[in-house]
Amino acid sequence: MADRSLRGIRLGAQSLQSEEGVIFHERAQYTYACTTCHRDSTLTFAADAEIPDTWECRTCGAEAVLRKGEGTVTVDHSGDKIPRTHWDMLLERRSVPELEELLEERLAYVRARRGAGDDVTKEKLSA
Ligand SMILES: [Zn+2]
Numbered sequence: 001m002a003d004r005s006l007r008g009i010r011l012g013a014q015s016l017q018s019e020e021g022v023i024f025h026e027r028a029q030y031t032y033a034c035t036t037c038h039r040d041s042t043l044t045f046a047a048d049a050e051i052p053d054t055w056e057c058r059t060c061g062a063e064a065v066l067r068k069g070e071g072t073v074t075v076d077h078s079g080d081k082i083p084r085t086h087w088d089m090l091l092e093r094r095s096v097p098e099l100e101e102l103l104e105e106r107l108a109y110v111r112a113r114r115g116a117g118d119d120v121t122k123e124k125l126s127a
Contacts, residue, residue, distance in 0.1 A: 032057070032064035033072050040067070 026047035031040050034057035041058040045051055053073050057064040065072040090099070 031067040033067050034060060034062055034064040036060055036062035040064075 027044050028047045029042055029044050030051055031042045032055045033040055037057060037060045039057065039059045041055060041064050043055060051066065053066050053075050055064050055066070056062075063075075065075055067073075094102070
């Protein structure tokens with residue numbers, strides 16, 4: 001440490017630890033081709049890591065597909081989750097006949113209130 005000057009070194013940005021004697025994990029590089037901007041993103045993975053078929057494009061953020069030989073791997077999107085709508089969630093809790101019944105109940109309630117409201121108005125007008 002004595003032979004090195006700390007001046008000008010941003011702490012945190014650089015490690016002062018020496019790489020001497022450090023055995024690096026075996027790495028492998030993979031290239032992903034963007035489906036939108038067609039640029040390549042090259043990433044380094046640990047040699048024993050499971051390589052994902054897709055990665056976020058480093059240029060535009062769109063989906064980039066792993067290159068394999070001359071082309072790219074085939075991405076299976078069949079397992080992708082389709083976002084549920086409010087209607088889908090509602091149907092998970094209630095059937096359509098149940099919803100119709102609830103709607104009828106609610107309409108009857110609203111009509112009764114409106115009717116009562118009308119009566120109040122009439123009373124006020126006649127008073
Ligand atoms: Zn892109």
